[in-house]
Amino acid sequence: MKLYNTRDRYELVNFKEALFRGIGEGGGLYLPVEIPLLPGSIINNGRLNFNELCYEVATSFLTDEIPPQGLHDLIAGAINFDAPLVSLNDDIKILELFHGPTLAFKDFGARFMAGAFSYFIGNENEEITILVATSGDTGSAVANAFHGMAGIKVVLLYPSGRVSQLQEKQFSTLGGNITALEISGTFDDCQSLVKKAFSDAAITGKKKLSSANSINIARLIPQTFYYFGAYGRLENKNKPFLFCVPSGNLGNLTAGLMSKKMGLPVSRFISAVNANTVFSDYISSGDFKPAPSISTLSNAMDVGSPNNFERITGLFDNSYEYIRNEILSTSVSDTETIGTIKKVYSEFNYILDPHGAVGYAAMQRLLDTEGTTKILLETAHPAKFGQVIESAIGRLPDMPDRLKASLEKEKQSIELPADYPVFKEFLMYN
Numbered sequence: 222m223k224l225y226n227t228r229d230r231y232e233l234v235n236f237k238e239a240l241f242r243g244i245g246e247g248g249g250l251y252l253p254v255e256i257p258l259l260p261g262s263i264i265n266n267g268r269l270n271f272n273e274l275c276y277e278v279a280t281s282f283l284t285d286e287i288p289p290q291g292l293h294d295l296i297a298g299a300i301n302f303d304a305p306l307v308s309l310n311d312d313i314k315i316l317e318l319f320h321g322p323t324l325a326f327k328d329f330g331a332r333f334m335a336g337a338f339s340y341f342i343g344n345e346n347e348e349i350t351i352l353v354a355t356s357g358d359t360g361s362a363v364a365n366a367f368h369g370m371a372g373i374k375v376v377l378l379y380p381s382g383r384v385s386q387l388q389e390k391q392f393s394t395l396g397g398n399i400t401a402l403e404i405s406g407t408f409d410d411c412q413s414l415v416k417k418a419f420s421d422a423a424i425t426g427k428k429k430l431s432s433a434n435s436i437n438i439a440r441l442i443p444q445t446f447y448y449f450g451a452y453g454r455l456e457n458k459n460k461p462f463l464f465c466v467p468s469g470n471l472g473n474l475t476a477g478l479m480s481k482k483m484g485l486p487v488s489r490f491i492s493a494v495n496a497n498t499v500f501s502d503y504i505s506s507g508d509f510k511p512a513p514s515i516s517t518l519s520n521a522m523d524v525g526s527p528n529n530f531e532r533i534t535g536l537f538d539n540s541y542e543y544i545r546n547e548i549l550s551t552s553v554s555d556t557e558t559i560g561t562i563k564k565v566y567s568e569f570n571y572i573l574d575p576h577g578a579v580g581y582a583a584m585q586r587l588l589d590t591e592g593t594t595k596i597l598l599e600t601a602h603p604a605k606f607g608q609v610i611e612s613a614i615g616r617l618p619d620m621p622d623r624l625k626a627s628l629e630k631e632k633q634s635i636e637l638p639a640d641y642p643v644f645k646e647f648l649m650y651n
């Protein structure tokens with residue numbers, strides 16, 4: 222697979238290079254020069270199990286770089302959990318993406334990426350440092366995916382006081398090759414520290430850095446798997462269907478758009494955002510204006526400068542018209558989020574998490590059309606947001622065992638100011 226840099230059409234790399242570099246020269250993102258087409262015989266084949274389907278989708282990207290056995294092993298190791306499609310009624314389906322080890326969809330990307338690193342590192346002996354800024358769920362998914370992996374160190378930055386205690390526990394208690402930095406600042410501060418480090422020759426001359434944010438194309442490829450998986454599981458494939466994607470950095474949405482380019486017959490996408498309205502404002506006005514992030518109940522979507530935006534414009538040849546045809550977007554407040562959790566619980570006895578609730582509310586507002594199947598991506602397990610859920614429905618969601626286990630461990634974070642020289646010093650000497 223050949224990929225180009227969204228800020229420099231002439232910088233071409235293969236998958237392995239894109240995986241290790243994470244980000245292109247000048248801060249651009251890698252995007253496949255050509256999105257592969259998946260044969261209809263695979264897209265419509267209801268008999269493949271989820272792992273087999275993942276393999277078929279992955280091989281269409283990676284066939285020239287990872288041989289079949291290697292790719293089978295990578296997928297079997299990384300995607301060792303399911304993505305079930307639950308029906309609320311004939312029209313509304315929930316694609317549950319939280320069955321991985323850290324209970325959020327980011328396990329797909331993080332585990333696949335970790336598997337790919339491990340595949341390519343093989344027996345090279347240079348250590349890699351993975352830098353990742355997290356607004357919550359990326360951190361736990363990445364930390365868990367890489368924990369204990371030989372030759373890889375993970376340094377993750379998160380905004381102090383702006384991730385839930387539970388999220389914090391999931392990534393700050395692992396120790397070993399995982400270092401958690403608690404930054405006194407916002408998620409955007411964390412992201413900007415990481416970006417600076419990547420373009421700092423003093424650091425990159427000394428350490429082999431790579432990224433694990435949704436910047437990395439290796440995170441996006443596995444996120445296309447479940448869009449195909451959901452379609453495979455639809456009972457009525459003749460009815461038009463759309464996906465609603467709770468969005469922050471727009472990685473999940475980008476993966477959906479790529480799936481459509483690969484041949485998935487989805488009619489449209491809804492990108493649901495919280496009070497951080499940069500993308501919904503773009504969809505309604507055509508102007509993309511990054512803004513400082515605002516804290517909300519759906520905190521993994523508190524992004525003021527969504528970094529995959531460049532990939533979306535890249536996929537659509539910079540045409541606002543095309544983009545507006547494919548994507549609807551709207552913003553949902555915290556009050557509506559709580560109200561939606563309550564409503565869906567009383568109507569269907571189903572507990573949405575706050576991110577899924579933003580999606581649900583957006584879906585109800587934008588499209589009350591009958592005759593279209595609406596598939597909502599439920600991006601996290603509600604137990605990760607117990608207090609919010611309790612305030613909405615008066616009870617806590619059941620807590621899966623894998624979450625209980627991390628709650629019992631001690632936090633081991635290192636506190637740092639949102640100050641580049643201090644961060645640099647830390648990176649150089651740790």
Ligand SMILES: *Cc1c(COP(=O)(O)O)cnc(C)c1O
Binds near residue numbers: 326359435470472522
């Ligand atoms: C990261 C995250 C999102 C946002 O996904 P993007 O790919 O950044 O748009 C939504 N929900 C949850 C639970 C997340 O962790």
